[in-house]
Amino acid sequence: MNAGRSSNCRDRGVSADHERKFGAIVTLLTHCFVISVLAVAMLVLGESTAYAKVDYSRPVNAAPKQQDIGKTYQVPPVQRVPPRSLWIYGLDVLLLAVGLVVAALVAHRWRRRWMAVAISIFSIAYFGFYRQGCVCPVGSVQNVTASFVDSSLAVPLVVLLFFLLPLIAALFVGRVFCGGLCPLGAIQDIVVLRPVQLPPAVDHWGGKFKYVYLVLAIWFAAQPAATRDFVICRFDPFIGFFRLNGTAWLLSIGAAFLLVGTVVGRPYCRFLCPYGGLLAIVARFSFWPVRITPDEELDCGLCAESCPFGAVKNLRADRMTCLACTRCFAHCPRQQYQWGDIELIEVEQLVEAHREKSLATSKPAASTPV
């Protein structure tokens, strides 16, 4: 048995499959780049007249002139703040696009956990605290719905791109947006300290809630203007942290989510996030889903054990639920061997130790290949 395994553990180097994946990522990179360049170009071309003069006049102008007041008096400038310049919006879109490409490369090629953590921290800092959670793809579902239903509404280009880019990425490489680029996901991801495995049934049926929420959000956003309600934004549990302000009950719900999130990985993402539902549907058909093992399957089940979200099913990352957090890579013995972190003999030791442990705790389900 042992001898057979070790003969399988050949270092085959970069396989043809890897080459293909790299080609795919380059394609995605090009697509994202083209889209963001187009977006910035459209933003600049469609130069906003938002701050154009809204004519404002009064019947009389009896304001005293400068010489009436006194020679030395200077009329102070009007306190006026120009609109945020367009390049800042362009920057938002560009950062999202570049972030998606980097997240895709991390999930598919570089496979390092610290990179995903770095993306999370960047996302919390920029999209979370600096941009205060607006505009976010999660809420943009409602904008897009509303402007589909009501043709008098025009969804801003930035919102449209924020809605589309993560979905396009999901179609190509899976839910890399969820992995760390989403500020709501990132804030939950960094509090996952001692994750427990939920029963598969809870994962399965609890995960259906997000589709119910998605349908509800679309329903409320599709109402006529007077009764239209953007529930996702209203009941966003984490926005209060980013804005350092919010109603007490929403803040406490957010705190409760984070508290529960220390043991149950990312409860909002898995069970509630409506955009996550949309991404899951698209990611179901993704061209290049996340692959856990770099080259060779050992059927050891260490990946399934390391996944806090119950996304490893039959020792494969489930396309719909895998959040591309890259945790499993760090636990994969073959991956560690490829990085040169461990010797070949240690690969077997790891696998053997895990097999004995799972036999001892009489939970064969995790390690038995189906």
Added chain:
Amino acid sequence: MSDTNRREFLQRTGQAACAVALGSTAIVLGRRACAGDSWAIAPNKCINIRLGVTGADKVCEACATSCVLPLSAVRAVNEHSLCGRCCICPAYFDVRSSMGPDGLPTKKVCPRDAIKRTVIGDVDANDPLNNFYEYTIDEELCNGCGRCVMECKDPAGLGSIRLEVRYDRCLHCNQCTIATHCPEDAYTRVGPQPRPAIALEGEAG
């Protein structure tokens, strides 16, 4: 059709369906998308700014109370070139409050005391009414409640104060709550088309 073929077929169909859905969303909404997604207050509609209604007790506070930010993104701006620089400014003093020993009303209009009053020019120390005063609004205190805007209007005021969106504060929310609560539909998204010129006095004067 074998099982593998069927799975492959479903997968390809799903991919095509997703691509078509995303593409058509991009095309349909992209054609309507506007670069200018700034919110602006139409002065001829806003009940606080437009002529015809006066009195701080009739003020509409939607801009101050509806914004998702702790301090509203709307604030009052004093257009200094239009300001009369009055001694007893109706937007600064509550002119219906009792008179103090210095001949000035004792109460102020602004509930947050955001307006600063400084004497300017050649100062006549004996007669305050003979001086000019500069009124500046503290951006960090003003929450855009509109009381001063309501008072600084014909007939008492010259209408130099009005409400404006602070574009540096505004988050450009997915759905602006001020816009939904505005009773006069004065709070609108400014799109790519230039707005028609608005003659204020002809409309409500």
